[in-house]
Amino acid sequence: MNNRDSIYCVELKNVVKRFKTITAVDHVSINVEQGKVFSLLGPSGCGKTTTLRLIAGLEFLDEGDVLIDGIVVNDIPPYKRECSTVFQNLALFPHMTMEDNIAYGLERRKVPKPEINKRVGDMLDLMGLIGMEKRRPSQLSGGQQQRVALARSLILRPKILLLDEPLSSLDRKLRKEMQIELKRIQQEVGITFLYVTHDQKVALSISDIIAVMRDGKLEQVGSPKAIYEAPRTMFVAAFMGAINIFPGKVSAGGNGKINIKTESGMTISAIESKDIHNEEISGISVHPELIEVSPRDKDAKGDNNFIGKIREIIYQGDFVEMIISLDRSDKLITAHLMRSSLYQEDQFSPGEEVLVHWDLRSSNITK
Amino acid sequence: MKSSGRSTITLTVLTVLVYMIMWAPAIVLIVFSFSSNKYGISWENFTTRWYFELLSNVGVRKALARSVFIALVTVVIATVTGTLTAYGLYKFKFRGKGTLRTVILLPIIIPYIVTAGSLLVYFTRVIHIPLGYITVIIAHVSFSIPLSVFVVLGRMQRINWTLEEASMDLGANKLTTWRKITIPLLLPAIIASAVLIFPWSFNDFTVTYFTAGVGITTLPIYVFSQIRFGTIGPVINTIGTIFILLPVIGLLLMNFFQKKEML
Numbered sequence: 319m320n321n322r323d324s325i326y327c328v329e330l331k332n333v334v335k336r337f338k339t340i341t342a343v344d345h346v347s348i349n350v351e352q353g354k355v356f357s358l359l360g361p362s363g364c365g366k367t368t369t370l371r372l373i374a375g376l377e378f379l380d381e382g383d384v385l386i387d388g389i390v391v392n393d394i395p396p397y398k399r400e401c402s403t404v405f406q407n408l409a410l411f412p413h414m415t416m417e418d419n420i421a422y423g424l425e426r427r428k429v430p431k432p433e434i435n436k437r438v439g440d441m442l443d444l445m446g447l448i449g450m451e452k453r454r455p456s457q458l459s460g461g462q463q464q465r466v467a468l469a470r471s472l473i474l475r476p477k478i479l480l481l482d483e484p485l486s487s488l489d490r491k492l493r494k495e496m497q498i499e500l501k502r503i504q505q506e507v508g509i510t511f512l513y514v515t516h517d518q519k520v521a522l523s524i525s526d527i528i529a530v531m532r533d534g535k536l537e538q539v540g541s542p543k544a545i546y547e548a549p550r551t552m553f554v555a556a557f558m559g560a561i562n563i564f565p566g567k568v569s570a571g572g573n574g575k576i577n578i579k580t581e582s583g584m585t586i587s588a589i590e591s592k593d594i595h596n597e598e599i600s601g602i603s604v605h606p607e608l609i610e611v612s613p614r615d616k617d618a619k620g621d622n623n624f625i626g627k628i629r630e631i632i633y634q635g636d637f638v639e640m641i642i643s644l645d646r647s648d649k650l651i652t653a654h655l656m657r658s659s660l661y662q663e664d665q666f667s668p669g670e671e672v673l674v675h676w677d678l679r680s681s682n683i684t685k
Numbered sequence: 686m687k688s689s690g691r692s693t694i695t696l697t698v699l700t701v702l703v704y705m706i707m708w709a710p711a712i713v714l715i716v717f718s719f720s721s722n723k724y725g726i727s728w729e730n731f732t733t734r735w736y737f738e739l740l741s742n743v744g745v746r747k748a749l750a751r752s753v754f755i756a757l758v759t760v761v762i763a764t765v766t767g768t769l770t771a772y773g774l775y776k777f778k779f780r781g782k783g784t785l786r787t788v789i790l791l792p793i794i795i796p797y798i799v800t801a802g803s804l805l806v807y808f809t810r811v812i813h814i815p816l817g818y819i820t821v822i823i824a825h826v827s828f829s830i831p832l833s834v835f836v837v838l839g840r841m842q843r844i845n846w847t848l849e850e851a852s853m854d855l856g857a858n859k860l861t862t863w864r865k866i867t868i869p870l871l872l873p874a875i876i877a878s879a880v881l882i883f884p885w886s887f888n889d890f891t892v893t894y895f896t897a898g899v900g901i902t903t904l905p906i907y908v909f910s911q912i913r914f915g916t917i918g919p920v921i922n923t924i925g926t927i928f929i930l931l932p933v934i935g936l937l938l939m940n941f942f943q944k945k946e947m948l
Contacts, residue, residue: 376850396853409851413869426856470855 324388327352327478327510328373328401333382335368342368344534345382350478350527355504355511357521359545360531361557366514367406369531370480373512375399387477397426402471403480407487408463410455416442416466417451423474441469444503461492465499472503478510485520497524518558522546530554547605550594552684555603560682561652562609565601575678578602582647587621588681598685608680609653611640614671622681624674626651631668640666642674711929718922735923748907755818755893755903756886759825760879766826767833768875772867774834775841792828800828801895808896816898824896825886832885833878840874873942880939884932 328350335343343365350356358366371377373384375396383390391399402423411419420441424434442448445465455463464484471479484500485493501524504511515521521528522542529539530553538545538554549555552563566580576596578586586602614625626642629650633639637654644651651674666672721732739745773779774786792800801824808820848870852862868875890905897906908924 374854376854395858396850397856397858401854403851403854405847405851407845407847409845409847411848411851411866422852422857423855426861474855 324385325352326350326385327387328356328512329383329385329388330369330373331383331385333369333372333384334380335365335372335377336380341534343372343379346531346534346536347382348529348536348539350510350512352510353508354526355501355513355524357513357515357525357528358531359515359518359521359528359557360537361516363533364531365534366516366531367482370403370482370512370514373478374401374403374480376403400477401480402474402476402478403482404467404471404484406483408455408467408484410463410466410470412455415452415454416447416458419455419466420469420473422470427474437473441473445469460488461496464488464496468500468503472507472509476509478512479504481511481513483515483517486515486517493520500524518546530557548682549603550683550685552601552603555682555684560603560605562604562606563601563684564603564649566599568596568599571596578681580647580649582644582649584624584644584647584649586681587678588683589678591683594683594685599683601684603682603684604676604680605682606639606652606654607637607656608676609651610675611642611653611655611666612673612675614673616673618673618675620675621678622676624651626672626674628666628668628670628672631666642672644674714922714925715929718926720922739923744902744907745904748902748904751901752887752904755821755825756883758822759829759886760882762822762826763829763833763882764875764879767830767878768837768871770830771834771837771841775838789831789834793831797891801892804892805895816896817901820896820898821893821901821903824892825889828889828892829882829886832881833875836878836881837871837874840871844870876942877939880935880942884935887931888928 326349328348330346330348333343333346334341346365346369348356358369360366368377372379373386375391375394375398379392384392386400411422414422417438421434421438424437429437438451442451445468447462447465447469450458450462455466458466467484481500485496488496497520500511504524511524513521513524522545525542527539528542528545530537530545532553538550540548545554546558549558549560552565556563564578564580564582564584564586566578566584566586568576569579569585570577571590574590576588576590576599578588578599578601580586580601588602590596591599624644626644628640629643630641631638632641634654637656640653640655642651642653643649653674717728718735719731719733720728721730721734722728770789774782804820804824804827805816808814808816808823814820848866849862852866853859857865888905889903890909893901893903894906894909897903902910904924905928908921912921
């Protein structure tokens with residue numbers, strides 16, 4: 319099907335890629351909408367970079383189809399595909415000036431010299447790189463190199479920009495700045511982004527859609543809010559920081575509320591899920607920032623109240639991390655208490671007995 | 686850390702001694718090449734006469750031209766073949782790859798005499814081609830390719846190969862990528878190997894002697910033949926000086942290019 323007005327910039331249909339005995343990409347299907355930021359998120363080795371390379375044409379697939387703007391591009395070499403990649407190590411040509419690096423793609427397309435000069439000039443302006451065009455990459459700072467890599471790809475006005483962990487080599491402050499820059503440029507130019515990262519914070523802040531990958535397969539695809547607040551599998555929950563994981567099965571239910579009996583012997587209440595059936599439930603996950611810690615003798619209200627003993631208190635600056643062991647089980651719960659909440663409660667100390675509570679809605683059901 | 690005065694002096698003295706022992710013969714040779722003594726064995730007056738005599742000697746000039754010609758052709762063929770070989774060895778997997786790698790090393794491991802002798806037998810008895818420029822060049826190239834392969838291969842280990850992918854991603858096909866990205870990045874190594882191969886080929890005696898046959902008198906062979914008749918005298922010093930300075934310049938150039946490639 320050659321539908322040029324596809325609403326999807328990129329589609330992957332049941333794509334498989336194997337390297338000898340390893341299946342790096344295992345029947346992955348995704349649809350990337352025009353003009354949106356789509357992130358592939360996952361740990362090292364999950365197949366996200368391979369997937370990106372399959373779209374770029376730097377790897378050829380074994381099964382399935384890759385479509386760009388509705389056209390199947392499986393056999394089309396990378397230099398004929400209308401996408402551009404920003405590599406993790408930037409891959410700036412060290413023997414060329416900044417100008418020549420940025421102009422490279424346009425020269426390959428035989429764009430006339432005057433037009434190249436104009437477009438390069440505009441791009442340098444957009445990226446705040448005016449005055450440095452004769453410099454070699456080795457003479458630029460990390461942030462500047464990043465922008466050159468971006469400029470080099472953007473100048474070609476590709477249908478989609480593929481970014482492979484472009485910020486991982488930058489220090490924290492620079493990373494934050496570049497993140498905002500990237501988002502700004504993306505929205506200004508209106509270009510589709512496919513962003514590959516292992517950093518959930520980056521993915522959460524810039525994406526419209528996140529696809530979490532594991533061992534070559536898709537675990538969950540959804541908005542950042544959905545991925546973070548309602549992870550559907552234990553893996554996604556743990557990866558997004560919901561480190562309180564309680565494997566268990568449904569023991570009772572009614573009126574939209576269900577009880578889960580965990581392996582450690584606890585009974586946790588949650589609100590029935592619309593997309594996960596009771597029989598499919600494998601457990602509950604709770605984010606540490608949703609756990610309330612109060613003095614032991616406080617009145618227990620609502621569901622999910624447990625008594626526990628503080629094992630460890632770890633100071634993290636903006637919040638305090640508390641590791642609490644629950645009575646009647648060996649289960650350890652991690653709670654993050656923001657500084658503001660600590661003003662209302664007494665100071666806690668290790669060994670103290672406390673009341674642990676979380677709201678019914680904070681219990682997240684996983685498959 | 687400041688080393689004690691005593692050990693610095695000892696070190697300096699030792700260093701000077703070692704260098705003197707290593708370089709004394711060469712220095713003597715170079716100095717005496719400018720001496721007006723006919724036999725080049727003692728110092729009389731300064732003169733560059735022998736150099737002019739050398740250059741006016743038709744036999745010498747022809748031999749020099751032949752040596753340069755053979756060396757240049759060898760350099761071109763060996764660097765091109767060597768670079769392509771190195772690229773193939775580094776990037777591709779194919780059957781017999783390990784064998785090829787070992788086989789390439791052979792000309793360097795086996796003693797010159799053995800290789801030269803066997804090449805002679807091969808040319809005359811097996812494939813029956815007349816000895817001449819072709820056989821000499823074939824012989825020189827077979828000794829030079831390993832050099833080129835390993836110098837280029839070494840450089841390839843330190844190149845970021847994503848650069849080739851980036852080039853293709855930006856719209857350059859394989860050939861253009863090769864031309865605009867790969868070769869420029871490999872150039873320091875290619876030049877380094879050329880600069881090593883040229884003096885080697887120029888100075889070679891053994892292999893050339895075996896495979897040149899009649900009429901292809903390169904400079905080293907000319908010098909050798911003249912020594913036996915004792916006619917050459919101080920010209921030995923002159924040619925010796927050239928033979929010493931050529932590789933030194935070559936090494937200095939190679940060093941310069943290696944430094945440039947800190948990319």
